[in-house]
Amino acid sequence: MREYWSPFDFEGYETMINDLKYFKHEEFDSPDLPGSASGMNPEFLKIIDQIRGKCGFPLHINSGFRTKAHNEKVGGKPESAHTLGLACDILVLGSRERFKIIEAALSLGIKRIGIGTTFLHLDMDFSKDQEVVWLYPAGTGG
Numbered sequence: 542m543r544e545y546w547s548p549f550d551f552e553g554y555e556t557m558i559n560d561l562k563y564f565k566h567e568e569f570d571s572p573d574l575p576g577s578a579s580g581m582n583p584e585f586l587k588i589i590d591q592i593r594g595k596c597g598f599p600l601h602i603n604s605g606f607r608t609k610a611h612n613e614k615v616g617g618k619p620e621s622a623h624t625l626g627l628a629c630d631i632l633v634l635g636s637r638e639r640f641k642i643i644e645a646a647l648s649l650g651i652k653r654i655g656i657g658t659t660f661l662h663l664d665m666d667f668s669k670d671q672e673v674v675w676l677y678p679a680g681t682g683g
């Protein structure tokens with residue numbers, strides 16, 4: 542895992558993204574910019590792919606990469622890890638699914654987890670606090 546990551550400059554991105562077993566890169570696009578999933582950190586994506594493998598059930602990505610404009614639109618914090626390609630929100634509808642995803646994320650080294658009523662935010666932004674789990678008020682995004 543690189544400590545610093547500049548979106549859009551990873552030469553091996555195409556090769557790496559094709560290695561993902563469970564996801565298409567479009568699933569991580571910012572909705573306002575097709576192809577912007579290339580701003581996702583490939584190593585982070587690999588970990589999300591492994592979490593999916595450990596869970597054994599499909600994961601729907603609510604939000605992956607976010608352009609600054611889209612991040613603002615959905616009320617994300619200005620320095621949101623989504624804009625750095627280091628976060629994703631996963632749809633979660635049940636407590637057993639939530640448990641499984643959290644268990645898999647922790648086992649794979651995820652140290653920042655946000656819990657919403659219908660989603661989980663996972664991120665690997667090392668510029669922010671590590672070993673934290675926080676809550677989102679009902680009805681808000683992550």
Ligand SMILES: [Zn+2]
Pocket residue numbers: 604623628629630662663682683
């Ligand atoms: Zn999020």
